[in-house]
Amino acid sequence: MQIIINIQYYTVNSLKIVFNTTNMESNGSQSISIKDLKAGEEYDFEKVELIRGETPPDIKEKCLELCKEYLSDNWRQQTVDTISVRRITGGLMDTISVRRITGGLSNQLYYCGITSPSIESTAPQEVAIRLYGSKWYNNLNSEGNERLTDMRSERLSDVITSLLLSENKLGIKIYGLFDCGQIQHYYHHRQFKLEEQNNAKLAEELFRKMARIHAMEVPLRKGEWILREIDMQYAEAEKRFSVDKLASDLNLETLKAHDLKTEIEWLKNTVLKLKSPLAFSHNDLLSSNILVLNEKSDSGDQLVICDFEYSSYGYRGLDLGTVVNEWGRLWNDFQSVHQFADDSTIRRLLQYYISENELIFGKSWSDNEINSMDQLIKEAKVNWEKKNTKIIGE
Numbered sequence: 001m002q003i004i005i006n007i008q009y010y011t012v013n014s015l016k017i018v019f020n021t022t023n024m025e026s027n028g029s030q031s032i033s034i035k036d037l038k039a040g041e042e043y044d045f046e047k048v049e050l051i052r053g054e055t056p057p058d059i060k061e062k063c064l065e066l067c068k069e070y071l072s073d074n075w076r077q078q079t080v081d082t083i084s085v086r087r088i089t090g091g092l093m094d095t096i097s098v099r100r101i102t103g104g105l106s107n108q109l110y111y112c113g114i115t116s117p118s119i120e121s122t123a124p125q126e127v128a129i130r131l132y133g134s135k136w137y138n139n140l141n142s143e144g145n146e147r148l149t150d151m152r153s154e155r156l157s158d159v160i161t162s163l164l165l166s167e168n169k170l171g172i173k174i175y176g177l178f179d180c181g182q183i184q185h186y187y188h189h190r191q192f193k194l195e196e197q198n199n200a201k202l203a204e205e206l207f208r209k210m211a212r213i214h215a216m217e218v219p220l221r222k223g224e225w226i227l228r229e230i231d232m233q234y235a236e237a238e239k240r241f242s243v244d245k246l247a248s249d250l251n252l253e254t255l256k257a258h259d260l261k262t263e264i265e266w267l268k269n270t271v272l273k274l275k276s277p278l279a280f281s282h283n284d285l286l287s288s289n290i291l292v293l294n295e296k297s298d299s300g301d302q303l304v305i306c307d308f309e310y311s312s313y314g315y316r317g318l319d320l321g322t323v324v325n326e327w328g329r330l331w332n333d334f335q336s337v338h339q340f341a342d343d344s345t346i347r348r349l350l351q352y353y354i355s356e357n358e359l360i361f362g363k364s365w366s367d368n369e370i371n372s373m374d375q376l377i378k379e380a381k382v383n384w385e386k387k388n389t390k391i392i393g394e
Contacts, residue, residue: 055108060085063112063129070176070183073123078114086111088128107133107309111186124175124185131181132158157220158182161308169299170213172306187304192290197327204352205303206290206323211356213305214279214316222278222313227268234264267382271315276379277370279316282308287326317379324349324380343377350376 056062063085067075088109113126132155162182165171176183196202237243247255282289284307291304327341327349350373357365365371 055087059087059110063110066129066176066178066183067112067127070178071123071127074114074118074121075123082115084111084113084115107131107181113186126186127175128184128186129181130184155309157312158309160220161218161311164216164218165213165308168212168216169297169301170209170216170305171308172304187291188294189291189304190294192287192292192303194328194330196292202292202303203349205301207349207352208356209301209303209305210282210285210319210323211353211360213282214319215357215360216280218280218313220280220312224278224314225312226283226314226318227271230264230268234261270382271317274315274317274375274379274382275370276315276317278313281311281314281316281319283310283312283314283318285319285322315379317376317382320350320353320376320380321382340381346377346380347373350380 060080060083064075064078064080064083067083068078088111108131110129110131111126112129117125159177162171162174162177166174172187173185174182175185190196192202192206243255243260246252282305285305289305289307291306293302293304296302297304324341324346327345329336329338353376354366354371354373357371369375
């Protein structure tokens, strides 16, 4: 059975989620309310599809036009009959290679390839075309989640960061930038999951790459934003509905047992006490945004970090904590009680981060107490651990 849920966050942001159920007997598709999703074990989250907006009817023509303009070479001889275009959605299985591929929640992503590729052409024969949608929030806007009226302004940071990351081989390779999107390299890959976590070389590459990203100098506003955003989102939620009533209606046990506002204040105070340095950060470094290439790149790397659209300067612990939080578990494990990675595992991972920073800045970097192992563990933990969990050094 297939269940389709349409969620409207803002007037310009709609998201369709398609669940393939495992324990329900009926066939066909059924539209339901988000309130009906109380039994997670009924759903196969590995086959979830996240679809942002409708596919334009002329998407094939649009993709061909962009490739002719930006890639040139043998693309100029192609027609809509000689190329393949397909939508890439979060959780969708690629029917050609039968593997999981990812798409963004804020954008539309399309595969575009020449059906009879040339081995002599200097142009890429297959690419991913990313069409911008409105961001769920704009972390670079001084007004927080108030929308910018011009999407080109909202996406200015994307242009800056995409080019810098591409040139530094720390992000997706960019072939073209246009008003409403990007032409990107198409990577044959899998997602960074438990098997990859247990691969010491991949784990090391991930944390060393994170250090190099945090060390980048990017011409963006350098200031903390996430604590302000939390306050604004909470205030917006209070305007729309009673948080307590919603927790009760949906039987959200944790929110029913704890006062959300009190927890937010505790988090803010704890984060500020850490005095974590600001660094250029990804801010959404989930495993779904870490691509494991089927074949190593020319440099020998096998990981590509993608979806930097929410990147900005912020507390480095957010990236560290996001990755460590998923260590030893699957992203779609909603049934078992989460067990945080033990300190020996966290120390091993953070040592890669420290070693890379020493290569970049010299040994004096780790001599500074603010960059010590214990400090980094605190920063990683405080971003995700529960209030009653002991933090080293407290």
